[in-house]
Amino acid sequence: MDVSSITFGPGVLAEAGETLASLGCRRVALFTDQTVARLEAVSVARGSLQGAGLDVAVYDEARIEPTNASFTAAAEFAKKGNFDGFLSIGGGSVIDTCKAAALYSKYPAPFLSYVNAPIGEGRPVPGPLSPHVACPTTCGTGSECTGIAVFDHLELKAKTGIASRHLRPTRALIDPTLTRTLPPMVVAASGFDVLCHALESFTARPYAARSRPASAQARPMSQGSNPWSDVGAREALRLAGRFLVRAVRDSADTEAREALSWAATLAGIAFGNAGCHLPHAMSYSVAGLVRQYHCPGYPEGEALVPHGISVVVNAPSVFRALAPHLPERHLEAARLLGATGEIAAADAAEHIAGVLQRLMRECGVPSSPAALGYTPDDVGPLARGAMLQKRLVDNAPVPIDAARMEQLFEAALSGG
Numbered sequence: 001m002d003v004s005s006i007t008f009g010p011g012v013l014a015e016a017g018e019t020l021a022s023l024g025c026r027r028v029a030l031f032t033d034q035t036v037a038r039l040e041a042v043s044v045a046r047g048s049l050q051g052a053g054l055d056v057a058v059y060d061e062a063r064i065e066p067t068n069a070s071f072t073a074a075a076e077f078a079k080k081g082n083f084d085g086f087l088s089i090g091g092g093s094v095i096d097t098c099k100a101a102a103l104y105s106k107y108p109a110p111f112l113s114y115v116n117a118p119i120g121e122g123r124p125v126p127g128p129l130s131p132h133v134a135c136p137t138t139c140g141t142g143s144e145c146t147g148i149a150v151f152d153h154l155e156l157k158a159k160t161g162i163a164s165r166h167l168r169p170t171r172a173l174i175d176p177t178l179t180r181t182l183p184p185m186v187v188a189a190s191g192f193d194v195l196c197h198a199l200e201s202f203t204a205r206p207y208a209a210r211s212r213p214a215s216a217q218a219r220p221m222s223q224g225s226n227p228w229s230d231v232g233a234r235e236a237l238r239l240a241g242r243f244l245v246r247a248v249r250d251s252a253d254t255e256a257r258e259a260l261s262w263a264a265t266l267a268g269i270a271f272g273n274a275g276c277h278l279p280h281a282m283s284y285s286v287a288g289l290v291r292q293y294h295c296p297g298y299p300e301g302e303a304l305v306p307h308g309i310s311v312v313v314n315a316p317s318v319f320r321a322l323a324p325h326l327p328e329r330h331l332e333a334a335r336l337l338g339a340t341g342e343i344a345a346a347d348a349a350e351h352i353a354g355v356l357q358r359l360m361r362e363c364g365v366p367s368s369p370a371a372l373g374y375t376p377d378d379v380g381p382l383a384r385g386a387m388l389q390k391r392l393v394d395n396a397p398v399p400i401d402a403a404r405m406e407q408l409f410e411a412a413l414s415g416g
Helices: 012-020 042-052 068-081 092-106 176-181 184-203 227-249 254-274 280-286 307-312 316-327 327-336 345-363 376-387 401-411
Strands: 005-008 026-031 055-059 083-089 132-136 149-154 158-163 170-173
Touching: 005 012, 005 149, 005 254, 012 042, 012 083, 012 132, 012 170, 026 042, 026 068, 026 092, 042 083, 055 068, 068 092, 068 149, 083 092, 083 345, 092 132, 092 149, 149 280, 158 280, 170 254, 176 254, 184 254, 184 280, 184 307, 184 316, 184 327, 184 345, 227 254, 227 327, 227 345, 280 307, 280 316, 280 376, 280 401, 307 401, 316 327, 316 345, 316 401, 327 345, 376 401
Parallel strands: 005 170, 026 055, 026 083, 083 132, 132 170
Antiparallel strands: 149 158
């Protein structure tokens, strides 16, 4: 079981300089995006780094929903800067960009070398990276606790990623006060990512159903549901059921936003060891094939489906289909998310789908891929893109082929 070293609580961002200095760093690259760069968080972090006597250079070109091109540009900055430490301040896109920059600057290789197969070669990361301290400003991705970096491959119009234990940040500084300025739909998108991380980890293929690896080094980072991840997933589901809607509706509800930040941490640890499955696999093609959709609260001028939205629009159809195979797990998850009353095992599918749809309505997020502009004519391309996500598809609790994937998208398009 792997877990980042974590410091959680209001104000811990101010410890960034001391933390990196204690890790032996002297020249630090601060990664962020242009929106966060204008916020107080970055000025606090720069002051902390300078106060610790560290040399700092800021890279504020991280892209929301990064691409192979933006990862490559970030890596070039890191190569030229001769940095011995990295600090990321932003959402999952910023943290993932920093992971990629740290990787390619230390172990240069053709871009697709480390990218997950079958899109890339899936080459193992050769060894440890320079220290990376991750400071999330959203309450959802859990990227500060995982060894995964996700991006859009522009030429293939497909989303994929790089996965390695070496990508996991050295330290996570999680300051929930940074979420107070987030717009409602950003909280909703990140919050549903939390929820799906936990629910997918909890219902993934059990770790003991996998064959023993040929060597210790071949053991996958995403091992399927396991007792360690179950602990974090259960609590993250309970917190999401209680606080997600409140956190979306009221930015002044500090209790709710801090609770959602803690849920994101727990879910990040859970899926960092168990892995996600079908809603995330399906989300990659939903995000990668977007044509015109734009979500309030995100940068204007380009079509973009935020990651958490692209995941949750598929979730009701997936869990309705999977519940008969794992009724007790889906019943427990439905209760943790807020389903009440007597629930029989035979009704698990309707209850888990129903509670997800209720939360989506109450948070005002799109209810299906159709609300993002997709039609039945898109089912084939969407399914093909999802099937490329072998790591995720293979982590589902039941085997999924291309025909079954198309059925899941058809159900999602009809509203779950």
